[in-house]
Each structure stands twice: as C-alpha cells, then as structure tokens.
Amino acid sequence: MxxxxxxxxxxxxxxxxxxxxxxxxxxxxxxxxxxxxxxxxxxxxxxxxxxxxxxxxxxxxxxxxxxxxxxxxxxxxxxxxxxxxxxxxxxxxxxxxxxxxxxxxxxxxxxxxxxxxxxxxxxxxxxxxxxxxxxxxxxxxxxxxxxxxxxxxxxxxxxxxxxxxxxxxxQLPELSRFEAYALFEQKNPHLSAARLKKMKKEAYELAETIEHKINADDSGQHFLTSLDVFTHALEFVKANYFDASSGAENFDELLKETDILHTAATYMSKSFLRDAILHLCVDFPRESALLLRATACTFNGELRSNALSLYALSVIAMGLAMKAAPALEVSIQTTPRHNLSNLLREGLFNGQSTKLIDACLRGNQQLRDYHVPASVTEVNDESKPQS
Structure with missing residues (x-):
C-alpha cells in the first residue's frame, strides 16, 4: 500500500x-x-x-x-x-x-x-x-x-x-504548536502604548480619507495611487528587510520601522482598503507576509485581524498553508466574527487552498474593475514594459 x-x-x-x-x-x-x-x-x-x-x-x-x-x-x-x-x-x-x-x-x-x-x-x-x-x-x-x-x-x-x-x-517547522502560535503573539517592544494608540488613530483617519477620495473619483486615479503606495511599501520591505544573499528575513528590525508600519496599518484599518490590495499579497507573498506579521504583532483589534488574514493568504500563495492555520486561529481569537478569517479557515480546513486564492482574487478584481474604468486599465497595461 x-x-x-x-x-x-x-x-x-x-x-x-x-x-x-x-x-x-x-x-x-x-x-x-x-x-x-x-x-x-x-x-x-x-x-x-x-x-x-x-x-x-x-x-x-x-x-x-x-x-x-x-x-x-x-x-x-x-x-x-x-x-x-x-x-x-x-x-x-x-x-x-x-x-x-x-x-x-x-x-x-x-x-x-x-x-x-x-x-x-x-x-x-x-x-x-x-x-x-x-x-x-x-x-x-x-x-x-x-x-x-x-x-x-x-x-x-x-x-x-x-x-x-x-x-x-x-522556513522550517516550528519546534512546537506553542511556538507556531507565538509567532503572532509577539508585541512590538519599540513602541509605547501611547504611541501605538496615536498611530492607530492616525491610520484609521487616513484610511477614511483615502476611501472617501476613491469613492468620489470617477477617473480611478485615486484608487490606482492607493495601490502604488502599498506596492512601494512592499518593495521597500524587500529591499531593506531581506538579506540579499541568503533571503533571510529581518523581522526584528522591521518592527522599528514606524513609517512603514503606519502605512500597513492604514491599509488594514478598513476592509475596503484591505480588499483593494489583496492581489498584491499574492503577487508579492514573501514581502507581504513579513510586513503583515509585523503589523499584526504591533497593533490590536480588527486591524490586527485584517493583517493576520492577509498574512494567511500570502503564505498560502507561497505554498505554505501550514503557516496560515495558526494565524487564522489567532485572528479569530482577536475578532471572533472576522468574516475573512473565518472564510479562509473553513476553506483551508477543507483543503481548498488553490480555490481560496482564486475566489479572493476574483472578488479583488471585481473591486478594482468597479473603481477603475476599463479605459484607464488599458492605458496602464500599455505603459507597462513588455517581457
């Protein structure tokens, strides 16, 4: 047998x-x-x-x-x-x-x-x-x-x-189940409670402003700009927090980078922005996973759950679904009715990792199509360098 x-x-x-x-x-x-x-x-x-x-x-x-x-x-x-x-x-x-x-x-x-x-x-x-x-x-x-x-x-x-x-x-398997979950229970030692509270408030207010501008803009330019900002954040993480020779992550140093954490917190403050940049977590899974774990270990509440759910999607895209399960469990412990985390956990439990990514990308594409006119998308596609 x-x-x-x-x-x-x-x-x-x-x-x-x-x-x-x-x-x-x-x-x-x-x-x-x-x-x-x-x-x-x-x-x-x-x-x-x-x-x-x-x-x-x-x-x-x-x-x-x-x-x-x-x-x-x-x-x-x-x-x-x-x-x-x-x-x-x-x-x-x-x-x-x-x-x-x-x-x-x-x-x-x-x-x-x-x-x-x-x-x-x-x-x-x-x-x-x-x-x-x-x-x-x-x-x-x-x-x-x-x-x-x-x-x-x-x-x-x-x-x-x-x-x-x-x-x-x-990656390597963690030495125990406790250590697998402890990856997401760390606290950022570089930021005081008062500083974190202020950062979280500012991130939420900025997220509201971005969402309002996108909804008031028929041209789609504000939406595309918001995608560019998060893309640049991921490129910054790749350039500064991965060892060029070994590819090793420098998670502890990233926890000190308040500006990049503030940017990530902004996009995790609202489900609308979270869903808008979801495809980037599949396109840049390693960078997204590192940044989102740092975000989840810095902030609390629904912002933390949003970061953990997209971290889970990133590692699934890397073929590391085993890393997603603890993140989703911690997310649901943080926000029991967090819809995206519950949906991802159910799909993961049923062994549907590929279908999970496809379903999330379809929803993300529908959101982008709604906010960005086809003519603008075509112009952007034509301006990209051909491989």
Missing amino acids: TAKAHRNEPTTILHTPGQLLANIPGILGFYPSESIVFACMFNEGEETTLTLGPVMRLDIGDIRLLPDVAKAMDSFKPTLIFAFIISKALPPHVLDDTLDQLYESAERGTINITGCWYTKEIISSEPYMLCFGPEPEALEADDHGISEWEYGRISPITSAVATKRMLQEG
Missing part, C-alpha cells in the same frame, strides 16, 4: 508509515508532541494507491473530543484513516487506555481507523511501531512487506517533501 501526497505539487510516493510521519511537521508547520495525528486517505481508482488528504491533530489529553474529530473527518469521506500517537510523557497505563479508546472507536465505526502507530516523538530515525491494523495479509501485498508497516524508523525529516517546500521558502 502506498500513499500519494498532493499539495499542488508533483506527486510524491510515500511507501511506509515512517515516510508519512516524516512529513507531518511540514504538513502541520510544527513538530507535534503529546498528540494524536489523524491522516485522511483517499482512493484514486488504483487498488493499492491512496492520496493523502487533510491531516488533523488532537491533544492527547483531549481524547474525549474523538467524536467531534470523527465528525469533522467524516465530512471529507476518506477511504481510510491512519492514526499516529506521539507521546513520551504518558504513563504506560494511560497510553494503553488511549489505545483502547482508539481501537474501540474503530471497532464501533465511530472513526474509520485502519491503522494506528505509536512513536515517542517525530525526529529522524525515531522508532515507530504498529499498535493495531492493518491485517497482515494486506501488508504482505505491499512491496515493502509487513516489516516496515509493523515497525521501523522515521525517515529523515529534512528530506520529506513537506519540509522541502518550507525550506525552499526559507
């Missing part, structure tokens, strides 16, 4: 549980510990080939939530589900009890667990072992035989396709 991992990239064949385990940090964006991880698998017409779909994680102490997890996974209608218990803190009797509950849930049909494996932690070469299922005759039909499905060692993490994708963008 083999599994194919689809992430809008060339197909990768995962032959063993050890290879699947190696991909989990890259899929989640962090190294899960004291967790139960469920991987949904889908049949694509080939009897021995399955496609890896959504991956879900549950705190090992929250086994009581198993029916809710089962309900969520059932909505995907997976062919089968693999479960992985990751723990080095559970006493043996508690681990046995957890296994019993998973097995009973599988037997009752509450959750279609075909196989369950245990490992202490997800690191390269860490041993894993099969706890229950699949049947030996099913494993013997696989090219790798029963041995690597019953027990084995986790494949190199850095060679896993999910990790490679992160490495290509200068």
